[in-house]
Amino acid sequence: MKLNGSEILLECLLEQGVDTVFGYPGGTVLNIYDALYKYSDRIQHILTAHEQGASHAADGYARTTGKVGVCIATSGPGATNLVTGIATAYMDSIPMVAITGNVATPLLGRDSFQEIDITGVTIPITKHNFLVKDVNQLADTVRLAFEIAQSGRPGPVLVDIPKDVSAALAEYTPAPAVKARPIAPPKADRLERTVEILAEAKRPLLYIGGGVIASGAAEQVRALAEKLDIPVCSSLMGLGGFPADHPLWLGMVGMHGTRAANCATRDCDTLIVCGARFSDRVAGNPKGFAAGAKIIHMDVDHAEFDKNVLSTVRLAGDLKETLAIVTDRLDPACHTEWLAACAENRVEWPAFPTDPEAPVDPSVILRTLRDLTDRDTVLVTDVGQHQMWSAQFYKQYAPRHLLTSGGLGTMGYGMGAAIGAQFAAPDKKIALVTGDGCFHMNLNELTTMVSYKLPVVILLMDNRVLGMVRQWQKVFYQKRFAATDPERQTDFPKLAEAFGCKGLVIEKNGDIEPVLREALATADGPVLVDCRISKDANVLPMIPPGGSVDQMIESMEEYENER
Amino acid sequence: MSTHNEERTVLSVLTYNRPSVLLRMTSLFYRRGYNIETLVVCETDREDLSRFTVTLSGDSGIIEQIRRQLLKLEDIVKVDVLQLDECAASELLLIKVRAAENRHDLLILSQACGCRVVDIGQDSLTFELSGRGADVRAFIDKVRPYGILEMGCTGLTALQRGDSTIFDSLI
CATH class of the missing domain: 3.40.50.1220 (TPP-binding domain)
Incomplete structure (x- = not known):
């Protein structure tokens, strides 16, 4: 059966059981998108607001399902926009196949429009990558990419396909899904x-x-x-x-x-x-x-x-x-x-404050969220203080229910990952805990959540500062708060509404439970909850970098008094 | 982990003969902070395979880390760790020396050191010497007083002694 390179690519994705891809179109992937149009009954393509969102979505999809996540981007800036998402997946050993277009083979190496050596760029952050210059090699290369991504210690693999290769015809012979390579038994x-x-x-x-x-x-x-x-x-x-x-x-x-x-x-x-x-x-x-x-x-x-x-x-x-x-x-x-x-050495958590007018404590929000959600709920986080509070206070009971950028610590990971998680598990509740710093990085993906009516609950831990960096400045830099108190004026509920998303506010202790209940009940699209917490809330305990348990800081007041 | 003795080690690396292998290997050495002393790449008698010979210093813990990291690269087939004194090893020197006056002395010296004269210029002689790094460096030191005009040297290439080869136990 003669097919063009783009059709061969999609046939190979189908062989591997792929039914969802995340991406963003562009010049050098027009052939692939034309094939996606033709295959839309078998492969759903999710359009994100930015290629970075697509790469995090593929990652979130993979973490939720254990299957290989797939993202697609055009050459040049499209490809480089995937880089942070690929690196995030690499550091956390997440199986992913990233497909990029490139300029046609005769234009390679000539600094052509939107040309980038994306295989060169991604060598340190992929398990392996391929530049496919011959359409006859395409099918086996895509299969090998899936094999590598899921074998041994999983990780991302990139396949770069020049535009003439995605257009050229070749014989396609179907093959079964690849298997992970066998692992030698322990000695x-x-x-x-x-x-x-x-x-x-x-x-x-x-x-x-x-x-x-x-x-x-x-x-x-x-x-x-x-x-x-x-x-x-x-x-x-x-x-x-x-x-x-x-x-x-x-x-x-x-x-x-x-x-x-x-x-x-x-x-x-x-x-x-x-x-x-x-x-x-x-x-x-x-x-x-x-x-x-x-x-x-x-x-x-x-x-x-x-x-x-x-x-x-x-x-x-x-x-x-x-x-x-x-x-x-x-x-x-x-x-x-x-x-x-x-x-x-166990430390009991304090009882919930009973005063409804008390300020909002992030740990109380997360513990309440845990009480209000079932064990199937997938918690996605961004990176920083809210991430650590999530790890500490939103208890985990089973694998694949916490999606967080551990190794790379990617601020801006959460929005894309939550999108991927919701597509991976349409029937599960997806909650994203983010901070105002992280949210400002990739809030553009709110538009994706609205377009696809994804009922993601976004809890924005809004302390108006870059909290984790500020905490380090507090502890290690004598409170010289350089560039962590940006005095941004963003009105988050209004911003959410402008995107077509519901916006709610938690301002005081008494708001926590009713507002969380309302947010969790929202089923027709995302809801953003602006949780207004103190900028002086800390993540504790804390062992200073390079230190050990004997240097553990458990109370910021005690620590400051001792100095 | 600097817990073992530091020695000069030779890595004999068998790879698939693909254009990006050199980049992938050097990228790995660079980002992990491993210091390469010399690197020689050549084809093998098997068309699909290349041999990289890398010499480096590091304690045995670091060398073992490098070996394991290299084996994670898709293009790498095998990594043998050789001790320098356990292999047949050689590097090649080409050196152009000023020889307007002392031509005769230089020729005797080069002969004594097992060099070959590969070019005779009006005021210069160019020698070729192959051998162990120490021999090569000794020769360079000897001709230095005459005036070195320029030189080029390959890195070390090495094979393990005896009947065993890097292809042993290869499928």
Whole structure:
């Protein structure tokens, strides 16, 4: 069957089970969009306001479903606008295929209109990328792109298609969907060593990360934790990998993690690391992290071993399989004393304020939102203080219900990601928690939510400052608030209305529950809730960068008095 | 992780013969902050494969990190880590020396060092020397007093000693 390059591309997407793509048209992808018109009964194309929004949407779609997200952009600025979204997916190991148009092959390398070497640009932020110069190579290249994106440690792959290639005819032969490449099983001697160490452990601790979500290993983590009576903590990326209402749950670890989790990393004698990478936001001081503990590092990516923290045993393989084998070989154990010691470091949350006129506390908004939403709700965040409050106060019970830019920390991620999540899960409630700084970056996507009538609840933590940076200036720069107090005058509810979106306001404590209820009941399109919080609200506790749990700041007043 | 002894190491990297491999490898070295001393690229007797020979200094922990990071690149087929004293290794020097007066001395010196004269100019001689880095540097030092006009040197290329090859255990 002879098809043109654009039709071959779409046939290959269909082979992989793709039915939704996010993108923005332009000169060099006109052929592809012409084919999308023809295939519109089988592939829905979601038009965003900006290519960056499309890349975050593909990412949000992938995080929600576990499938490969797809975005399309034209050459030049269209392609470069994808870059932040691709880098975000790369840092968080999210499977994505980005398709870009490029100028026709005879024009390549001549600084043609809207030409950019996007494969050159994206080498450091993709698992791999391709420039397809021959239409006969196109089908296999697209298939290989999907194979690479979802194999081993997932990540983004870019396929750049010049305009003459998307127009040229070639023979198309259908093929089945590609499979992820097989992962070698963990080595027998290392499994044995792991079992020996765990059998002797007196104070074991599980530290889980995004790998648990990617591998679908949450059940296996739970089985190991319960059988051996091991407490569990998680990086930001691992939240949802272990249920937050489980008695063995200690909370998030790291800079803004709980006292219980951070003390446990200090006091444990054996640390079992599952699909996590000791990032500087977890192990601020890698030399002092879990010092003295035996470290068993399980990961699918060999290059993570000994990168930041040296391990005692390196167990390369699929987490799901590795954990199942280890759990199977061990006898049940009890660590009552150790668990009691961990429990002593738990900090109870304060009761909700009862005064309806009291100022709005962001943690109360998030805890109330948790109470009002079911466990199927997907929480999307932007980056900054509100992101950490979301991680701390909106408890996660299952994988793929928290979408957040952990590695790259991309302000402006949330709007696009929420769009992707809503298309991935049309029947689930999607709530986006953002800040006024992040929202100002990519609020253009409000128009996309309105056009497609996406009932996303946007909680805008509006403190009128760039809160997280300002908090650092408060702590580390003697309150020299450079460029963090911009005195913007944006009227968010009015702005929402101008886009055709409902706008609500939470001004005082008594507004929280009724306004959240009204927002959650809105079904015909997005609703923006302007939550007017204090600019002096802090994210606590906080371990200063490079520090460890013993330097943890738990009260800003105490910290300032001590100085 | 600077916990091991620092030594000069040779990485013999087998890659698919594709135009972007060099860029992908150097991009990786650059962004991870690994310092390359020399890099030599050549074809192999298998049409689809190229060999990169990279020499670098770093403790064994860093070298192992580099090896693992390289293996993540789609285009890379195999990475062998060789110790310099365990391989047959050579680099090539071309050096043009001022030889208006001391032509005779220079010729004797070059002969003693195993050099070949590849060009004779009016006031200069150009020598070619292949060998280990230390031999090459020693020769450069010896001719320096005569006046080096210009020189060019390849990086090191190396093969492991004995019957084993980089193609062993390759599918």
